[in-house]
Amino acid sequence: MKEKTESPFKKGHKTIHELIKEVNARLKTNTWDGKPFISPKAGEPRATKDFMSSPNYFEFIPTGKPSTRDNTLHLNISQDRFDAIVAGHKQIEYREVNQENMGKYVDVRESSDGLILNNPNLQEGEDIRLDAYANGIFGFVPRFYEYLKISVVKSRVSETLRIKGACFLPEPYHRGGDFRMDYELPISDAAWEKAEAEGHDALQDLLYRVDGPDTTWFIGYLIEK
Known part of the structure; x- marks a missing residue:
């Protein structure tokens, strides 16, 4: 059972129409036709066709302003990843998106009338939640x-x-495809401890459900050299 956590959304003074207008001036979204698509895989060093054409990809429209504290994302990385990015071998830097860091990677502004910004490709009736x-x-x-x-x-x-753009990616399943699970299904302590001792793949196998409603999301930032 999932624990309830405090909402990361921050209510402001702008209406939802004002927020949408502001976002449309900064982000350009791919239009989705509603058909199944292949999710790009977290960890790919360069932008693939699946990455660029994903309905979860957003192009960042530059303003031409210099780097400031407010318009710059700061990330600590290892020396080898730093060298690969600077050399141009690695175009994308990934981060997991979770409840604790959601405000760093997601626009969590709430309108004055209590509405939040959603991916325009999200279908009507789908759950609006992080996982x-x-x-x-x-x-x-x-x-x-x-x-x-x-x-x-x-x-x-x-x-x-x-930053040229960003794409959200569901966690990949080690056997192929997207990793899907169901937080509501009961799992015994013994099964969990056994899978945890065996490692990441065993944990995925324990939790995976082919039609599971939940997943873990990552964000990949496409970097311009």
């Missing part, structure tokens, strides 16, 4: 950043690059 699979459509829109500042852990080395 919903929803036919492979992430329910929300990314927080807009114009730049990404990457810094090496425990080092003063850093680099500021422009």
